[in-house]
Amino acid sequence: MSETRFDPSVADGRWQRAWEAAGTFTADSDSPRPKSYILEMFPYPSGRIHMGHVRNYTMGDVLARYQKMRGFEVLHPMGWDAFGMPAENAAMEKGVHPGGWTRANIAQMKAQLQRIGFALDWTREFATCDPEYYGHEQALFLDLYAAGLVYRKESRVNWDPVDMTVLANEQVIDGKGWRSGAEVEKRKLNQWFLKITDFADDLLEGLGSLEDWPEKVRLMQENWIGKSQGLEFAFDLSDGGKLAVYSTRPDTIFGASFCAIAADHPIAQGLAGDPEVAAFIDQCKKGATTAAALETAEKLGYRTAITAKHPFTGADLPVFIANFVLMEYGTGAVMGVPGHDQRDFEFATKYGLPILRVVASDPARADEPFQGEAEAGDGVIVNSDFLNGMSVEDAKEAVITRAEQGGWGEGRTVWRLRDWGVSRQRYWGTPIPFIHCDTCGVVPVPKDQLPVTLPEDVTFDIPGNPLERHPTWKHAPCPKCGKPARRETDTLDTFVDSSWYFLRFASQPADRPFDPEEVAKWMPVQHYIGGIEHAILHLLYARFWTRALAHTGKIAVKEPFAALFTQGMVTHETYSRIDAGRGVPVFFGPEDVNRTSEGATLLADGEAVEVGRVIKMSKSKKNVVDPDAIIARHGADAVRWFMLSDSPPERDLPWSDAGIEGCARFVQRLWRLFQAYDAQAQGEDKALDRKTHQTIAAVASDIEALGFNKAVARIYELTGAVEKAAPSASRSAAIRALVHLAAPMMPHLAEEAWAAMGEGLIADAAWPEVDPALLVDDEVTIAIQHMGKLRDTVTAPKGASKEDLEALALASANLQRSLDGAAIRKVIVVPDRLVNIVT
């Protein structure tokens, strides 16, 4: 037989067109098959697909294709998270329109994705910048407004005076705007908010039901929501005022020896007339901002002349302004209990304040001194009047009850979670559908006037919001009274766009955001795959939005993503040299470097470059490999196979040229094996039959557990076994099975092979059936141990009796030499596994 090579440059396109023509991956919501919704986080159309995308979508693709073979009707859609800052930056830098720039990027990236052969339902594709999409989003926003979940409030924002825009906290670096470098100002602006805090408890509780989410993500969300329960109460102050504090440890109230307030607390601000106070407040605002630095930073305080009266003892507690108290949390003031709070302990030590013990391991140790740190643990209350002898929990309740009865405090739940500010002073986003009327106030745009579309004729040559300075756009009549009024010029945070796109994928009627019945057929998403960087914001917002829609009766499902998987990054070595002049490293791309097993040299001059750590691919380190170039060279299947091989999917995947070349070789190796398929071959090979069926079962369970690297290893093993086997009907069956196993991972190769040996598309074929009888071997290898150390192995029939196994073991010369005549005390037999002789 003449040997041909598998040519991906021909085959890839052929099968991609065949799937497209047959509508193979078009999801039919009316199908009687069980439904499966596989979704990867949709991309921002930055211009090029990168390896991280390829890895992400390959994983989802294997699941989608596998589920289809298992008889599911699979929804596996793709679209574009198309609003956002980069388009406006491009507009400012290159003078292109954000819309045109975005559309061109989408076209380019879509073509790239299609070249990888993803099993996507492109009939459902949309971009969030489509007026149809954001018009429906505006409608949903109005629904939430009607439900009381949207409000406007004046709030302090980060204002960049050069770019004339609000910056997110993440965009403020060391107090300066990330783009302009200008000193950021705090400004008060009217902003739109979503009442995510209404759902704080719900969102927290819901985490418990998300068993197929990574523990890590659930913890991060739990911390972000940050629920704490305690007592809020007021101290009477010596100047006649009151000071509200919040504590989660009201049980330790008898241990309070001072009060501390934040630098921007109104009382502190009231004292700022004193230059000494003003100087201290200034000092508090400087200093490090990272969590680690804050934790180790020195506690600083300024003792005011004010004292606070303890509600039980009547003692006068000094009131400090302190750098470790935050205005944003609780009441911006705390009672200091040095014995049982580490920060308070450090502060009290520094300023010579009493450190009182009010919790002890047992009542007899009520006066034990502290060992250089606070004791925050559990115990029995001591030195605390009516609380003495109570547990911490009981004492908390007792103090709260007293405070509530006495009218000087009450139990309160405090959340770290804040309402979601969604106003952006940006052009390239969803216009917020409201009109400001001098007579009627803030008026929603009537739904029949949606979408409120963005004007096309905008300029980006000067900073600020183009919508704000557009000559006509913002002038609109009031929907209520018809008088001239102003259109809202803020646009929505792009996280709103990504908070419901999965619903629009499931159902996209023209006249509504979605059809609840259609949505119910697909939701929740069965597998949601994306990066860990979305652990909090996107995933929390999407959960909130889904709950809000459920709350308003629009959908039945509360949690959008049944299972979440966060995949690792694609990494690569870096190549660099220290620039002699400036002393900083200069990086080189992999395409400019000749990498050998000894080291690396620069192609340009043949001199050595330093091979650096394997880190996330990034433009600044130039360690980026372009998927297009790799696909052009090795074909889509080799790249897909690489993405699935070796590294577990949740860990980082180090890209290497040797690795992709090995994958390309394996594609050819399988192709040769597929070509050796002989439908007429006769004869049985029982051992190979077993191997085949065991592999089918193992690959299936590996894919279902997203253990793609293990599935890959099993396919290698079966390939090796088939190659070694003599021709037989069993071998031919094994080759057919291999085509099926390869189909989700290397679909083009599988189709090409299947065209010669089967009917129709392998993408439509069923996953091979497993014969349970063939899953168990009839012979097993038994380990023979002496004192747990391996001495020999023997082959025994499966299910041999303990007695037989023991006899077999004792017959081993190696074992007898090891025993050296010692008396046997015990024999441990694990059936089908091992015999261990204890002497």
Add this chain to the structure above:
RNA sequence: GCGGGCGUGGCGGAAUGGUAGACGCCGGGGACUUAAAAUCCCCUGAGCUUUGCUCGUGCGGGUUCGAGUCCCGCCGCCCGUACCA
């Protein structure tokens, strides 16, 4: 600081408490070839007195007939982070 994760050959990594290193990459040797590529075969944790033995999963203990796996105490790396009262 706190929370989470990880630590196994030259590298990526396998291993329901039961034969550590599956599978892949790299490397070495050989076959085929005029030659190269491609392909195929063999070797590849360390050491030793090599029918086999000893050591070996970050370090130190422990539980067990048996520990990479379970427990206790350390060390290192990575990620996240909120001085949250």
